[in-house]
Amino acid sequence: MKCPRCVQVIHRGANLCPHCGFGIGEVDQRYGHDDVVLRRLGDVAGLIRAKDRPKVSAALDKFCKRFPQLFFAVYTGSGQGGGNLRQFGFWLLNRAAFEDVPVDRPNEAGILLVIDADSKSAAVTWGYQLDPFLTEEDTFFCLSRAHAYWLEGRFAEGIVRMIDQLEKVLRKRAAQARRDPEKFERKVAAPPRTGEIARRIREGHKQHAAAHTVVPAESQSREVAG
């Protein structure tokens, strides 16, 4: 878990980034406090040709069928994020209201791909529900699959390719989670409080000391028996 601004690792449940103090309030001031109505395929920058839009829409629909809890959204813009797509993606997925996504699939179950035509960059953001199952490396792997297409300006094909790769990753994660859900649950479990940690340490010390004090008592009893 990283901060979208300083890209430093932050702990679970941090209200603000402990490193740079980043919070959603900061991006709200920049992009707005109100929700933004979007569709899953929001091609604001016009990167996707009209004839290719059905292919992308079909890929999005297929993703939704395969993963009944999730949805995938694409947003393309120009100069979005002022050069920092992480912060813009973080803000958009929290403020967007996808009108073509069923209400039983909240933004917590969403994956958002943001493409900035000006900076020629792409970023991925996901909701809390996918925190245990996706990593930054997974998303980089998927973006790499689309990289060659995007270099040639074939954005639609790149997006479809990336979705296919993401499906593979998520299928694998779903199978792993079905076999061992606790492994993924531990990744997102609430961090123990500081006092709790101190109490466990003290209990450990007490148990260790008791083990050492029992040994002489046993030796005494053997002497009495002899």
Added chain:
Amino acid sequence: MLSAGVAVAASSVPLPTWTPEDKEAVKKGQLVPGLSLLTEESMADPLPKAVAEPPKPEEIAQSATPTPVVGDQYLDAYFGERPQHFLVDPQGLLSTKDARDRENFLNYHSSDSAIDLFVYLFDAHQEIPSEVREEEIVERHFSSGKPAVVVYYYLGAPERSNIYVSPLISDSVSAAEQRRALASSVEEAMEKPDKVAQFEAFCVQVAIRIYWMERATGLVTDEDPATPQLRPLAKAPKKEKEKSALVVKAEAIAAEWGPMAGIMGGALTIVGAGLSLARRRTRYRFPVFEVPPRMGGAHAAGIGAVISFGSTTQSPSSQRNEVPDYLGL
């Protein structure tokens, strides 16, 4: 009677008598009694040879046996009317079986040809009476009706055979052609050992020559479906190349395990298709965990990778953006 017999015997041949010289010769070993019986030299006087004069040519001509002529009783059966059967043998020169075989052949020929073949059968040395003129008989009986070839065949002497054709085809089939047909038929017949086989070969060859006569007369054209047509030979199957031992072994294995492999392959294909279909229809679900919100985001705070696609010369990894842009914000 005894005395009479002795008297007759005494009068006919006198018995030999011994003389004193014979007795002395026997004693000296100069005479062996009965020696004359053990030698091939006849003691009797040789008979006088009869002197015969060589016969004169006139005598030879007069003494030759005259050739038998076909009996008068058969003339009506032979030449009285147009024969009802293709084989005319009122004398019964052929056995019943041979006559039936030849008649069947001639009937078959008649059904297959535009020219009938009539065979008058005579014995090898028989002569047709001089008052019977064969050409006249043919003209009289075969001028109308289906054209015919008439053969006078001498059983056992095919070289004496004669051939005639009905007036309808005599103009088209020349006498030379007729002679050639007869000659070839005689040649075929002469190659056979016995007279029945000769007659059979003769009839077959005449029938073959009639086939060409049909074309010469224009009775049959090549387009006529009734005539035998040369059909293209069925394509002979290509001679298979000799198969190598490896190929033979592979074929044996295929013959032995082919059906099983086919069944297994089909089963695997079905299973694969089923698995593929099942995989397509599989829905993937994730367990839902309680995740505390971060940095004030109500729905999401998962920050993934950022990649730039501005350079075609650099790899995706080198264009991965992991550097925060503090100064820009």
